[in-house]
Amino acid sequence: MSRSGGRRALALAGALTIAAAGSAVVAPAAATAAAAVTATCTKTSDWGTGFEGKCTITNGTGTAISGWRLEFDLPSGTSIGATWDAKKSVSGDHYTFTDAGWNATIQAGGTASFGFNGTGSGWISGCTINGAACDGSGQPGGDTQAPSAPGNLRSTGKTATSVTLAWNAATDDVGVTAYDVYRGDTKAATVTGTSATVSGLSPDTTYTFTVRARDAAGNTSPASNAVSVTTDADDGNPDPGPSDRKIIGYFAEWGVYQRNYHVKNIDTSGSAAKLTHINYAFGNVQNGQCTIGDSYAAYDRFYSAAESVDGQADTWDSGALRGNFNQLRKLKKKYPHLKVLWSFGGWSWSGGFGQAARNPAAFADSCYRLVEDPRWADVFDGIDIDWEYPNACGATCDNSGPDAFRELMAALRQRFGPNNLVTAAITADASSGGKIDAADYGGAAQYVDWYLPMTYDFFGAFDADGPTAPHSPLTSYPGIPQEGFNSDAAIQKLKAKGVPASKLLLGIGFYGRGWTGVTQSAPGGSATGPAPGTYEQGIEDYKVLKDRCPATGTVGGTAYAHCGNQWWGYDTPATIGGKMNYVKNQGLAGSFFWELSGDTGNGELISAMRNGLG
Missing domain, CATH: 2.60.40.290 (Immunoglobulin-like)
Incomplete structure (x- = not known):
């Protein structure tokens, strides 16, 4: 399945x-x-x-x-x-x-x-x-040792109005809690990681930067080495925008908690400049209506100046927008080319679509009123529907019929009109009689701006004993566990059903799926269960796997890794490059990925996507 x-x-x-x-x-x-x-x-x-x-x-x-x-x-x-x-x-x-x-x-x-x-x-x-x-014994005094100076401060990028810096971490007897970036004698930024982008600079101007580390007791390190950077000249022309092909990344609402991934990270990683669209995941579907997922994360969480995209803290003024929505508003102001869609559903929250399909017009109206709420209407440019799956089984089984998806999308298009984006993440199960066959995706294509076939999660340790197989193969290969479970099969089947190539994007997973108890390096080996993962067994982010279990081979246009008794399948910058060539050769609209926090701090995977699409 x-x-x-x-x-x-x-x-x-x-x-x-x-x-x-x-x-x-x-x-x-x-x-x-x-x-x-x-x-x-x-x-x-x-x-x-x-x-x-x-x-x-x-x-x-x-x-x-x-x-x-x-x-x-x-x-x-x-x-x-x-x-x-x-x-x-x-x-x-x-x-x-x-x-x-x-x-x-x-x-x-x-x-x-x-x-x-x-x-x-x-x-x-x-x-x-x-x-x-904690009881005060041994104080006053406490922690009086300052951190060491950060090392190897360097510039890793620049534009006419910004400079991106990186440095080696400082050390401390208790622990470093923050880094202060100085432009001359002026504090320009405070971050918790070892990189920062200083914006609001003048073109063709030389600036000198240093960085100081700070611990929880307020002890401050000596300054790092100084680095002087001259911003690019402004030729009077606007910066070139992204290519015509789309790069869409999902931002997971709950990532602000355990993952500590915030909208600002989209900027500091360099991803914002490479994206064309962000899908904000997820809104819920309840009682036949679109509803808020997590109101605290969405529009109420207070962001300090250090956490904020523009360096300005949120306010507690009555009616003031805070949380992710306000940070997205700030990100769009900084990157005017970016569009943001609110995605509803997902695996856990797709159970409500069956009821919504009984009255598509009422559902569409509820979604429109929520997305266009005056408090955040300027944040969103449309709606994305992630129904898993129409007339088929996901976390729950739906029996709304083969026409339900088409009718739902038609109602959304009518309510949102021609000037808002209406898109849908859809199944990539191209097996005979599989989920693509269960709904009228071809008929619904006239109402959507594009589809996002979820060409990942084909295989994984939900089949605990294997056989091992990469979860996102681009093409079939000898020994693949299930025919029709690969990206090319999904794209070709959707095109055969009348979906234009110009309305299809290729999905990329910024994570791997893996097994433990595996002795065979090549795909197809047996296993004893899911490999350990940071947040969930059998799943791990690329940023972790690239060092913990480096790729040892490729199959079906994607990578796999065998390390110790673990076996993982995931995409690398190299295999993403091959997939982007496929996007161009097939005339697809672009590519999308799940999800932003899985990439490295400097955006290795999204850079491979942007470089591959040109």
């Missing part, structure tokens, strides 16, 4: 749990000491097998602190999941929490709190705040 979209659903399900529970973490209860920074943590709820907790950090010193870092250990069998108002990292049983940006500064005598959900019956030990004991 085709599993196109399955990865999204499972990721979404986990993200919704995080969103519902909140997101933050805790430190142990401790006595407050005078003239020290202390932390007190308590269980606010305890149901035996789990708990909810809260940690409060108190600045008992006479001066404000800028940034905080709380660490502790948990016993085996106890863990912390969702956290809120803090950033969490985990190494074994050791947990580290740092400020969320907006609550970094604690005035003298002030407090900051964060919360979390946990499983198990244990509690924390070895609590430290800014490198000193």
Whole structure:
């Protein structure tokens, strides 16, 4: 059975749990000491097998602190999941929490709190705040050691109005929490990673940059080496836009939680300049209507200046737009060529389409009113429907009939009109009698601007014992487990049903699917189960796999890797280059991918797409 979209659903399900529970973490209860920074943590709820907790950090010193870092250990069998108002990292049983940006500064005598959900019956030990004991013993003083200077500051790109910089990470006895980028003596940016783009510069002008590292206690490193960069000359002509072929990337709403991937990352990775469209995933489908997925992430989460696309913090003014929607608005202002569509459905939320199909006009009207809500109407340029799957089975089975999809898309086109985009992510199951045959995709093509056939997730460790096979083969190959489960078969079948090539995009997965217990390097081996993954068994981002399990071969136009007893299939920049040649040779509209956070910090995969399409 085709599993196109399955990865999204499972990721979404986990993200919704995080969103519902909140997101933050805790430190142990401790006595407050005078003239020290202390932390007190308590269980606010305890149901035996789990708990909810809260940690409060108190600045008992006479001066404000800028940034905080709380660490502790948990016993085996106890863990912390969702956290809120803090950033969490985990190494074994050791947990580290740092400020969320907006609550970094604690005035003298002030407090900051964060919360979390946990499983198990244990509690924390070895609590430290800014490198000193949470109960204040050993303070004042605490962490007084500054980080080392960042090394090898260099320019990795420039335009007439911006410079992109990178550097080697600094070290610290407790941990680096931020880097401040200086243009001369002026602080130009603050980031948590080891790269930054400084914008708002003048053409044909030389600027000198340095970077300083900062820890949670506010200790600042010496400056890095200085680098001087001359911006490009402005020839008076607008920057060339993207090619006529589309590059569309999905932005996962829940990525702002555990993945810590935000709209700003689309900019700093260089992806925004290479994209033509962003699909915002996902809105829900309930009671025959389009509804909000996660309102907090979508339009309420506060973004600090350091987290924001334009370096300006959100406001708490009544009616002010915040969250992902406001960040997308800022991204579009910075990159005027970008279009954004709101995608509804996905694996987990496709169960509501059957009811929607009973009254397509009412469904279309609900979607239009939501997408065109005055609070964010300028953010979106249309709607994308991800129904998995019409008249077939996905997470649930639909029996709305072969005409339902066509009628739904017709109603959406009528309501959204000719000036808004109407698109659909669709199945790529080209097997005989498979999902492409179950609905009238050819008839519905007249109503859509383009289709996004999900040409990935064909194979994976949902078949736990194998056989191993790359999840996104471009073409068939000898021994492929299921005929019709490859990208070319899907494209050819859709074209045969009357879908113009100019309305089809090729799908790329920015992740791999893998098995464990595999001894055979070539495809077709047996396995004992899914390989371990950061967020879900059997799935891992490209940015992790490229180093952890490098590709060892290619088959069917994509790559695979055998390392130890693990076997993974995923695309690399080289195989993406071949797939982009296929897009051009077939006259397709372009390519799309799931999803942005799977790429490297400098956008290796999207760069391969852009370079391949020209």
